[in-house]
Amino acid sequence: MADNKQVVADIDRSLYDFKDIENEKDFYRMEEGLTKETVLKVSEEKNDPEWMRDFRLQCLEHYENIKMPNWGPSIEGLDMARISSYVRHKSDMKGKWEDVPEEIKNTFEKLGIPQAERESLAGVGAQYDSELVYHNVKDEVAAQGVIYTDLESALHGEYADMIKEHFMKLVPPTDHKFAALHGAVWSGGSFVYVPKGVKVDIPLQSYFRLNAAGAGQFEHTLIIVDEGADLHFIEGCSAPKYNVANLHAGCVELYVGKNARLRYSTIENWSKNMYNLNTKRAVVEEGGIMEWVSGSFGSHTSYLYPMTILKGDGSKMEFTGITFAGKGQNLDTGAKVVHIGERTSSVISTKSISKDGGIGTYRSSVTIQKTAKKAKASVSCDSLMLDSISRADTIPAMDIRTNDADVGHEAKIGRISDEAVFYLMSRGITEEDAKAMIVSGFANPVSKELPLEYAVEMNNLIKLEMSGH
Amino acid sequence: MSEQSLLQVRDLSVSIDNELPILNRINLDIKPGETHVLMGPNGAGKSTLGFTLMGNPHYVVTEGNIIFEGQDITDLSSDKRAKAGMFLSFQNPYEVPGISLSSFIRNAYHAQTGAPVKLLAFQKSLKAAMEILSMDESYADRDLNVGFSGGEKKKAEILQLLMLSPKFAILDETDSGLDVDAVRTVSKGVEEYQKKKDGALLIITHSTKILESLHVDYTHVLVKGNIVHTGDGSLVDEINEHGFERFI
Ligand SMILES: Nc1ncnc2c1ncn2[C@@H]1O[C@H](COP(=O)(O)OP(=O)(O)OP(=O)(O)O)[C@@H](O)[C@H]1O
Ligand SMILES: [Mg+2]
Numbered sequence: 001m002a003d004n005k006q007v008v009a010d011i012d013r014s015l016y017d018f019k020d021i022e023n024e025k026d027f028y029r030m031e032e033g034l035t036k037e038t039v040l041k042v043s044e045e046k047n048d049p050e051w052m053r054d055f056r057l058q059c060l061e062h063y064e065n066i067k068m069p070n071w072g073p074s075i076e077g078l079d080m081a082r083i084s085s086y087v088r089h090k091s092d093m094k095g096k097w098e099d100v101p102e103e104i105k106n107t108f109e110k111l112g113i114p115q116a117e118r119e120s121l122a123g124v125g126a127q128y129d130s131e132l133v134y135h136n137v138k139d140e141v142a143a144q145g146v147i148y149t150d151l152e153s154a155l156h157g158e159y160a161d162m163i164k165e166h167f168m169k170l171v172p173p174t175d176h177k178f179a180a181l182h183g184a185v186w187s188g189g190s191f192v193y194v195p196k197g198v199k200v201d202i203p204l205q206s207y208f209r210l211n212a213a214g215a216g217q218f219e220h221t222l223i224i225v226d227e228g229a230d231l232h233f234i235e236g237c238s239a240p241k242y243n244v245a246n247l248h249a250g251c252v253e254l255y256v257g258k259n260a261r262l263r264y265s266t267i268e269n270w271s272k273n274m275y276n277l278n279t280k281r282a283v284v285e286e287g288g289i290m291e292w293v294s295g296s297f298g299s300h301t302s303y304l305y306p307m308t309i310l311k312g313d314g315s316k317m318e319f320t321g322i323t324f325a326g327k328g329q330n331l332d333t334g335a336k337v338v339h340i341g342e343r344t345s346s347v348i349s350t351k352s353i354s355k356d357g358g359i360g361t362y363r364s365s366v367t368i369q370k371t372a373k374k375a376k377a378s379v380s381c382d383s384l385m386l387d388s389i390s391r392a393d394t395i396p397a398m399d400i401r402t403n404d405a406d407v408g409h410e411a412k413i414g415r416i417s418d419e420a421v422f423y424l425m426s427r428g429i430t431e432e433d434a435k436a437m438i439v440s441g442f443a444n445p446v447s448k449e450l451p452l453e454y455a456v457e458m459n460n461l462i463k464l465e466m467s468g469h
Numbered sequence: 470m471s472e473q474s475l476l477q478v479r480d481l482s483v484s485i486d487n488e489l490p491i492l493n494r495i496n497l498d499i500k501p502g503e504t505h506v507l508m509g510p511n512g513a514g515k516s517t518l519g520f521t522l523m524g525n526p527h528y529v530v531t532e533g534n535i536i537f538e539g540q541d542i543t544d545l546s547s548d549k550r551a552k553a554g555m556f557l558s559f560q561n562p563y564e565v566p567g568i569s570l571s572s573f574i575r576n577a578y579h580a581q582t583g584a585p586v587k588l589l590a591f592q593k594s595l596k597a598a599m600e601i602l603s604m605d606e607s608y609a610d611r612d613l614n615v616g617f618s619g620g621e622k623k624k625a626e627i628l629q630l631l632m633l634s635p636k637f638a639i640l641d642e643t644d645s646g647l648d649v650d651a652v653r654t655v656s657k658g659v660e661e662y663q664k665k666k667d668g669a670l671l672i673i674t675h676s677t678k679i680l681e682s683l684h685v686d687y688t689h690v691l692v693k694g695n696i697v698h699t700g701d702g703s704l705v706d707e708i709n710e711h712g713f714e715r716f717i
Contacts, residue, residue, distance in 0.1 A: 422525050423563040427577035427629065428551035437576065441567025441612070 026101070027129075029212065030086040036060060039184050042086050046152055046187060051164065059173040059183030066177040073301045073330035073359070078245050078275045085185040087129040087212040093150060094134050104128050107209060111238065112453075121234075123148045125206040127219055130187040141200060147193040148204055151220055154191040163191065166222060170253040170281045170309075178249040178277040178303075182218050186251065189219035192233065196257075199230040203265075203451065206235050208250075210274075213242040219250045223264075227257040227285075234265045234454065238298070241271040245300070248274055254282035256290050258312060263291040267454055269461060270298035272328060277303050286312030286341065293449045294321040296333055297461045305363060307336035310344035310372070321350040322446040322458075325358030325390070326465050334363040334381075334395075339372035339405075346376070351446060352383040353439060354390035355465065365397040368405050378408040384442050385415050386435070436466040475501045475637055475669050476522075480533035483514075483521045487529045491517045493694045494533065499637065502667040504683055506674060506705055509691035510713050515673045516560050518691070519639045522671075523557040524550050537637070552581050554636035558626040558643045560673075564614040570625060571595055571609035574632050581633060598631040602658050619646035627658040634662065639671045644679035652678045659683065677709050690716050 028045075030038060039060050043053040068075065094100045100108075108126050109115075123137035125148070132150040141148075147159060154163055173183035190206050210217040225231050239246060248270060256262045262282070270276055276299040282290045290308050308317040319335040337346040352360035362381045383392035394411045416438055424434035440447070440459050447455040476499040483492040491514045499505055509515055521528040522535060524547035534543040537553055545553075565573070574595065579586050599606060602624050614622050623643050630638055640659070644652050656679045662668050663683070672679065685702030690713065697716045698704075 417563070418527070420563045420565060422547060423559065424565070424573075424577075425547040426523050426525075426551055426557050426559075427573075427633065428548050428581035429577060430548050430580070431546070433576075433580065434548075437568055437573075438565060441565055444567030 026090055027212070028088050028090055029215075030084050032084050032214065033081045034060070034063070034083075034085060034181070034185070038085060042185050042187060045086065045088075047156075049155060049160070052155065055168075056184050059180050062173045062180035063177060063184055066174070066180055068177055069303070072303055072332045073361075075275055075277070075301060077300070078247060082214055082244065083247050084212070084215045085130075085218065086187055087215045088131040089128060089133065091133070093132050095136055097134060097136070100134050104133050107211065108134075108207065111207065111209070111236075121205050122146075122200055122202045123204045125150070125190045127188045127206065127208045127217075129210060129212050129215060130217065132188050132190075135190075137204075144198045144200070145195040146198060146200055147191065149191050151189050151191045151222060159191065159193060162193070162224065163222065166224065166253060166255060167220075168251070168253070170255070170283055171251050171279050175279065179251065179279050182220070182249045182251045182279070185216070186218045186220045188217075189221045189250070190223075192223040192231070194225045194229040194231045194260075196226045197228040198226075200232070203232040203234045205233070208235070208237040210237075210239040210246055210248065210270075214244040214246065216247040216249065221250070221252040223253070223262065224255045225257055225260040225262045228259045229257065230261045232263040232265070234451070236267050236269075238269045239271040239274060242273050244273065246271070246274045247277070248299075249277045250279070252278075252280035252306075254280075254290065256282060256284040256288040256315075258285040259287040260285070261289040261291070263293070265293040265450060265454065267295045267450070267457060267461075268298060272298060272300050274299040275301050280304070280306040281309070282307070282317070283309040283311050284315040284317065287314045288312060289315070290317040292317070292319040292321070292335070293446065294319070294333075295446060295450070295458050295461075296321070296323045296331055297465065299331065300329060302331040302333055304333045305336050305365075307338070308346065309338045309340065310346065311340050313341040314343045315341055316344065317346045319346075319348045319350070320446050320449050322443050323350070323352045323360050323362075324462065324465050325352070325354045325360040327356035327358060330359045330361075332361045332363055334365075336365045337367070337377065339366075339368040339375040339377065342371070342373045342375075344372055344375050346378070348379045348381075349445070350381045351443060352381065352392055353386065353442065354383070354392050355386040357389045359391045360393075362392075362394045362396070364395075366399070366407070368400045368402055368407070370401045372402060372405070374404050374406075375402060376406045380408075380410040381412070382442070383413040384439065385413070386439070388415075432467065436463050439466060473500055474536070475499050475538060477536040478522070478533070479536065481521070481530060481535065482532035483517060484529050484531050485517075486527055487531075490531070491528075491694050492521070495696055497671075497689070497696075499669050499671065501636070501669055502663070503686045504663070504670045504672065506672050506680065506685050506688045506702075507691055508674065508688065508705070508708055508713075510717075513691045514694045515691055516641055519557055519560075519641045519671075519673060522639060523547055523555060548580070551577075551633075551635070556630055556633060556635035556638040558623070558630060558638065558640040560641040560645075562614050562622045562626055564612070564617075566612050566615050568613050569610050570613050570628075573613045574629055577629070577633060595632060598628055598658075601631065601654075601661055602628055603654050604628065620648065620651050623647055624651070624655060627655050627662075630662055631658060634666045635668065636666070637669045637671075638662070639673070641673045642675065643672075644674055644676060649678075655679065656682050677705055680705060692716050
């Protein structure tokens with residue numbers, strides 16, 4: 001009976017789409033385009049250590065040499081010459097909510113942050129455009145030795161070496177063009193370190209808001225969960241809609257230690273002018289567990305395939321994801337896993353919904369290397385098309401180099417059934433509610449993996465999409 | 470006479486998706502509390518009549534009209550018919566993953582009454598209704614009809630009937646696929662509905678078992694889309710013995 005998630009509150013569209021009244025003079029905005037000068041300027045703005053400045057310049061070179069991807073949705077509408085890589089408010093990051101500039105505070109208050117923190121989070125970070133404007137960890141969590149801070153200050157503090165050792169090692173800038181771009185102009189994001197054996201009972205959260213028009217957000221999230229430790233990290237993103245293209249090319253690197261566990265949950269609701277070219281990757285040591293929960297709703301075009309490297313023996317990963325592609329959206333999402341250790345196991349289960357001509361493509365890759373004896377992998381993807389003009393495709397790839405792997409794959413593509421809609425309507429439920437109910441039900445395996453308030457948000461988003469705005 | 474009619478069907482002709490004619494000038498007059506039985510060979514159009522009365526958009530009314538409590542509902546959408554007090558127990562109920570039986574009923578109840586559902590009171594009456602139907606409580610939390618056996622699905626339909634207590638219910642072969650005990654249980658549930666609400670019924674069936682404990686007022690025989698005969702309750706037994714031969 002705990003299923004009151006289905007009863008969703010009325011939608012307030014202004015929740016995500018409102019534009020904050022920006023007082024231009026309070027913001028520093030870098031000129032559009034990407035050159036050695038702009039990269040150096042970002043570096044200077046950020047007071048980089050020397051190695052980081054050099055690294056950025058190397059990344060720029062890679063960026064210039066690597067070709068645009070040609071295997072996915074079109075990104076022709078994205079013109080780097082018209083994207084500003086760096087926008088920040090002229091105030092510093094705050095540790096106290098009261099000190100955050102009023103207009104930024106209002107934005108986050110409208111989005112429910114940091115009320116959420118007071119209620120059920122161990123710590124909160126809030127990024128506005130290119131910089132974190134707020135960061136705070138509960139005392140009892142900090143007392144356990146948990147570090148949760150912005151990456152910039154971490155670069156100069158006690159953990160500087162740890163960052164140098166891990167930064168863009170899992171996702172090298174040569175990985176693809178937008179990883180290189182990220183390396184060149186990254187700004188903001190979080191650093192989390194959970195020491196050996198420490199179990200953080202309540203989640204940490206980061207919220208990213210890209211508010212400026214024609215800008216890019218390139219936050220870097222680096223999380224290290226040491227041996228036997230346990231963490232749940234939640235990431236939320238949103239942006240108001242503009243008529244010009246915005247770009248998000250973040251990077252998430254997750255290191256899961258021996259027998260450690262990390263759960264990484266995302267609810268992404270970028271506006272529909274956003275190119276979301278995000279890279280997320282985790283490496284898992286012996287006996288460790290990586291769990292992903294991912295909800296992709298917004299953006300104009302997405303390329304998103306969180307990848308897990310099951311390095312240690314007996315390591316595990318589970319990926320639960322949902323994508324909702326509405327009008328004008330082309331969302332290419334999925335997951336990747338590489339089995340290296342023995343007895344490693346992975347479960348990928350995804351749902352995709354497309355509506356009003358939206359295109360949802362599920363793309364996955366499972367690799368079982370020779371060393372991964374007795375590996376187990378299961379992939380299931382389920383697509384629901386809500387009308388005849390929408391599209392759903394699945395492109396699963398498997399590369400299995402052992403002969404004792406236990407591999408399962410299941411794909412279903414279906415349409416919303418008129419008969420099921422009639423069945424619900426015959427009980428007094430309106431057509432719109434009946435469809436929303438069927439879609440929420442379809443999404444339920446994902447929403448039940450989320451903390452309650454996020455599950456409610458996800459159902460709200462579904463309802464919002466269903467009402468066809 | 471029309472004054473006290475609950476449901477009037479006047480010269481109703483129906484085609485599927487506007488092409489295939491199935492029903493031909495059907496007439497029915499059902500008063501509150503009455504029990505009508507509709508019998509006929511497979512493919513005669515019985516379910517078609519049920520779907521049409523309930524407003525399935527695939528079944529297009531090409532002629533005639535449907536009047537419920539004096540209001541012409543021929544063009545009304547299905548949800549509005551439900552709100553007006555109509556109900557259909559489906560011959561093949563649909564499976565809806567991700568929404569539990571109880572939360573579905575709660576949503577439907579809320580949609581029909583518009584009033585907020587008091588959770589505790591709701592749970593109590595759900596539990597009582599499930600007891601009448603010998604349904605295990607755990608079914609309330611299972612996804613709507615998903616993985617239910619044929620018989621369990623039928624019970625879940627009658628559970629909805631009891632919880633939503635409409636003024637008029639069509640039961641489309643609710644008894645088929647039920648074992649002997651289950652038929653008895655379900656017919657107890659139907660009796661309960663009728664007692665509580667003085668509800669009217671249109672029962673589509675191929676057997677007499679579900680009718681044993683009910684008083685049947687009229688029996689209609691539908692053959693190839695036409696009501697060829699209307700009689701009283703005794704007609705059911707006659708058909709049961711001799712089949713439809715004399716009507717064809
Ligand atoms: N959606 C549909 N598409 C095509 N034909 C249909 C559809 N629904 C019903 N029919 C046809 O209409 C006729 C009447 O079907 P209906 O289901 O109403 O029969 P019935 O009397 O309920 O039969 P049964 O006793 O087998 O349940 C049949 O020939 C059937 O094949
Ligand atoms: Mg039938």
